[in-house]
Amino acid sequence: MTHAGIAAARSSTTQLAEIIHQVDDEQWDLPSACDGWRVIDVVAHLAALASEAVDPPPPDPSLPKNRERYHDLRVDERRGWSHAEVLDEWRRSTPRQLDLLEAAQEPPGADEPVEVPGLGTYPRHLLANTMAFNVFCHLRNDMLAPNGPLPFTLPEPTDGLVAPAIEFMLAGLPQMQGPELTATVRRPLVLDLTGPGATTVTILPATGPDGQLTVVRGADATTRVHSTALDFIAWATTRKPWRDHCRITGDASAATPFLDCLNII
Numbered sequence: 287m288t289h290a291g292i293a294a295a296r297s298s299t300t301q302l303a304e305i306i307h308q309v310d311d312e313q314w315d316l317p318s319a320c321d322g323w324r325v326i327d328v329v330a331h332l333a334a335l336a337s338e339a340v341d342p343p344p345p346d347p348s349l350p351k352n353r354e355r356y357h358d359l360r361v362d363e364r365r366g367w368s369h370a371e372v373l374d375e376w377r378r379s380t381p382r383q384l385d386l387l388e389a390a391q392e393p394p395g396a397d398e399p400v401e402v403p404g405l406g407t408y409p410r411h412l413l414a415n416t417m418a419f420n421v422f423c424h425l426r427n428d429m430l431a432p433n434g435p436l437p438f439t440l441p442e443p444t445d446g447l448v449a450p451a452i453e454f455m456l457a458g459l460p461q462m463q464g465p466e467l468t469a470t471v472r473r474p475l476v477l478d479l480t481g482p483g484a485t486t487v488t489i490l491p492a493t494g495p496d497g498q499l500t501v502v503r504g505a506d507a508t509t510r511v512h513s514t515a516l517d518f519i520a521w522a523t524t525r526k527p528w529r530d531h532c533r534i535t536g537d538a539s540a541a542t543p544f545l546d547c548l549n550i551i
Contacts (some may be wrong), residue, residue, distance in 0.1 A: 290411050291414035292388045298421040299380060301440050302332075305425065306373065308438050316435040319525065326363045327437065330372045333419065334360040336379035341384060349550050353404030353462075353551050387414040405551060406461025408454075411500045415454035419519075422451050443516060448483030452515050455522060455550050456487060460499040462551055468492050468499050470543035474507035483515030489544070509536030511545065517538040522550045524539040 306329070314326040323331070334357075350356045364372055390396060396411040408416070426443070430436050456502035459470075468491075475489045488507055491498040513521070526544045 289391055291418050291450040293439045294418035294447050295414050296384055302421055302425050305438055308337035319433040322391055327370055327428040329376050330361050331357055332365040333376035335382040340382040369494055372523045382474055385461045387445050406458055415450045422447055423519055427520055443482050445482045448494055448515050452483045456501050458550055467547050470479055470547045473540050475541055476505045476510040478510050478512045479515040479518050508539045511541050522548055524549045
C-alpha cells in the first residue's frame with residue numbers, strides 16, 4: 287500500500303496551512319504561476335478536489351472531458367466567492383479527504399481500480415499519492431516564489447514528500463495522454479531522476495496498436511533522460527521547458543518527441 291502517499295499528503299497539507307496563515311487579502315488576488323489562476327484560485331482548485339472526494343457529485347455528461355478544462359470550470363464556479371469562503375471550504379473538506387484516503391490504504395478495497403475521469407485508472411490506495419502530488423506541486427510551483435508570487439519559504443523538500451508525487455506521475459504517464467504520447471516512444475527510454483524522490487525507470491513502447499506505454503523500474507535502454515525529480519515535477523507538467531532541466535545521453539532523436547509531448551496533469 288502507499289502509506290508514504292498519505293504521509294506526504296498530510297505533510298504538504300500542513301505546510302499549505304502554515305502558508306495560508308501568512309497570506310493577506312492583496313496577495314490572494316495575485317496571479318499564480320498556474321496560467322489564468324490567482325493564488326486564491328489555486329486553493330479553490332484544491333478545495334474543489336477535496337469536496338468532490340468527500341461528497342462525489344453525480345455523473346454529468348455535459349462536463350468537459352478534458353481534465354484541465356474540468357478543473358478550470360470548478361475554479362470558475364468559485365470565482366465569485368470571498369477569500370474566506372474558499373478557505374472555509376478547503377479547511378472543512380481537506381481533513382475528511384485525508385481520512386478517506388487513509389482508510390483506502392486498507393484491504394479489501396485498497397487494490398480496487400478507480401477511474402479518475404480524464405486521468406486514467408488507479409488502485410484506490412494510490413489516490414493518496416494523487417493528493418500528495420497536487421498539494422506539493424501547486425504549493426511549491428504555483429504559489430511560492432521563485433515561480434509564484436508569495437515571498438514565503440518552506441523547508442527543502444524531502445524524499446518523503448517528493449517520492450510519492452513521482453510515483454503518481456509515473457503511474458499516470460502511460461494513461462493521461464493516450465495514443466498521442468504512446469506514438470512518440472518507438473524504442474525504450476530510461477528516465478533517470480536524482481535528488482529527493484530519486485528513481486530510475488524505463489519507458490517501454492506499446493506492444494500493439496491499441497496498447498499503452500509501460501513504465502518499469504530500472505534502466506534497460508541506452509537512451510537516457512537525466513533530471514532531478516524536483517525538476518521533473520515542473521517540466522513534466524509543462525510548467526518549465528524540459529530543455530532547461532534535462533540532459534539526454536544516447537540517441538537524442540529517440541527521446542525528443544516524447545519530451546516535447548509529455549504533459550502530466
